[in-house]
Amino acid sequence: MPRVAESTGFTLLETLIALALVAVLLAVATPALIRPAGVELRTAAHTVATGLRQARLQAMRRQRPTALQVDLDSRTLWLEGEKKTRQLDRELELELLTARREMLDERRGGIRFYPDGSSTGGSLTLNLEGLTTRVDVEWLTGRIRVREPAS
Numbered sequence: 001m002p003r004v005a006e007s008t009g010f011t012l013l014e015t016l017i018a019l020a021l022v023a024v025l026l027a028v029a030t031p032a033l034i035r036p037a038g039v040e041l042r043t044a045a046h047t048v049a050t051g052l053r054q055a056r057l058q059a060m061r062r063q064r065p066t067a068l069q070v071d072l073d074s075r076t077l078w079l080e081g082e083k084k085t086r087q088l089d090r091e092l093e094l095e096l097l098t099a100r101r102e103m104l105d106e107r108r109g110g111i112r113f114y115p116d117g118s119s120t121g122g123s124l125t126l127n128l129e130g131l132t133t134r135v136d137v138e139w140l141t142g143r144i145r146v147r148e149p150a151s
Contacts, residue, residue: 037129044088045146048124048135051077051086052111052144059113067110070096070124080110091128098122117142 010018051068058079059066067080072095075088088094096109099120103109112120121139125132134147 037131040089040091041126041128041131041133042148044092044126044128045133045135047086047088048077048126049144049146051079052113052135052137055079055111056113056117056119056142056144059115060117063115065112065114067102067112069104069108069110070094072096072107080112088126089128093127095125095127096122097125111137113142 055066055068069078069080070076075090075092075094077086077088078084098109098111099122102112102120102122111122111124119137119139119142121137123134123136125134136145136147137143138145
């Protein structure tokens with residue numbers, strides 16, 4: 001009886017199972033490796049909004065004006081009179097719109113809140129990889145609003 005040679009390759013079923021496992025691993029691992037610009041932008045905008053809300057609350061609690069200061073070059077935020085800073089993503093492009101008297105120099109300035117909750121008003125625009133969002137502060141009410149990213 002003639003002898004049949006043994007095959008040393010993979011079956012179609014084994015190959016399909018291996019490809020399916022690779023596809024599942026890629027689907028799970030890829031989002032963890034790639035941080036979408038929209039998420040980064042939204043996180044930065046909420047960091048700015050939190051700092052502004054903290055400045056407003058502090059002004060109302062202490063009954064004296066308080067500002068959130070912004071350094072556009074180093075992308076840092078801090079409450080006036082405090083040393084603790086918040087660092088934003090280095091990739092962000094920032095633009096501050098505020099009252100002229102609140103500008104410390106051409107690249108640093110702030111938005112001031114008063115004891116009654118009102119403010120000087122203004123906005124901070126954040127750009128990242130073609131996406132833009134803006135954090136607005138209404139001057140009369142001190143209301144802080146984050147405008148969702150737009151492309």
